[in-house]
Each structure stands twice: as structure tokens, then as C-alpha cells.
Amino acid sequence: MKHIQVVAAVIVKNDHVLIARRPLDKHKGGYWEFPGGKIETGESHEEALVREIAEEINIRIEAPQLFERIDFDYPEKSVSLNFFLTEAFSGEPEGLEGQAIKWVAWPELANYQFPEANQPVVKKLQNWFSEKS
Ligand SMILES: Nc1nc2c([nH]c(=O)n2[C@H]2C[C@H](O)[C@@H](COP(=O)(O)OP(=O)(O)OP(=O)(O)O)O2)c(=O)[nH]1
Ligand SMILES: [Mg+2]
Structure with a gap:
């Protein structure tokens, strides 16, 4: 089976997180995701992440x-x-x-459909926010 390495960004602003809706013609099209994509040959995880977020979301992420x-x-x-x-x-x-992109208040994350693989990260993020507040 094909195997790919992916980096994705959980971008947080106060009590909100930025999510994007996957284009319909892609794998898992229509699902909401944390923006990101495949690591290219020779890139570090961080390089790939910064590149993908610039390409998809037009911002420069730091740290x-x-x-x-x-x-x-x-x-x-x-x-x-x-x-x-x-x-x-x-x-x-x-x-x-x-x-489509959207800032979602963290308690609302449960209302968005993410790919099956994301279940543990969504749960961990909800715990992270609830411990912070
Ligand atoms: N970016 C992202 N991908 C996810 C998430 N959850 C999840 O299962 N995936 C899967 C869907 C895709 O099979 C793969 C990411 O590939 P991608 O389609 O975003 O890759 P890419 O941006 O490099 O796009 P391209 O090569 O198709 O142009 O990981 C997620 O939260 N974010
Ligand atoms: Mg992508």
C-alpha cells in the first residue's frame, strides 16, 4: 500500500483553531482538516510545514x-x-x-467532520484547551 508522510498545523488564536475544508477532488474531499500536506524529498518536517501553510493558507507560521x-x-x-x-x-x-477556512471556537470542533485518522488529535486538542481555560 502507498505510504505518505504528512505534516499539518494546528493554528491557535485565543480559544479558536483554524481549520480548512479539503477540496472535493482530493482524498477525503469535503472533510475538515488541519491544513498541511506531504513532506517532499529532502525537507525537514518544519520546512515542509512552513511551506505547506504558506502555499495553502498564505501565512507564515512560527515556532x-x-x-x-x-x-x-x-x-x-x-x-x-x-x-x-x-x-x-x-x-x-x-x-x-x-x-473554505474557518476559525472555530474549540467547543464547536465536535460539529465538524474530520477524517477518521484525526479522532485522537481532535480529542487531545479539546483536552489541551480545557486545561488551559
Ligand atoms: N493536511 C491534512 N491531511 C490529512 C489530515 N487528516 C488526514 O487524514 N489527512 C490525510 C489526507 C491526505 O491523504 C493526506 C494529506 O495530503 P494532502 O492532500 O493534504 O497533500 P498535499 O497538500 O501535499 O496535496 P497534493 O500533493 O495532493 O497537492 O493526509 C489533516 O488533518 N490534515
Ligand atoms: Mg494539503
């Missing part, structure tokens, strides 16, 4: 910290997801690939 790692097998491919949390960025988020 991302590894938050959660998840390996998951979909029927069509297996993914290693590396989620990095950051509260520091410059610029104004914008969906550069035509995708």
Missing part, C-alpha cells in the same frame, strides 16, 4: 511544536500524520486553493 503523531491505514493509502501546534504567525489566513 511550531510537535503536538501529536498518528499512523493510520485508510483502505487506499496509509498515512503518518505529524501535527504541530503554533500560536504565532504573521499575515492574514486565506484559502489559496479555493478551500
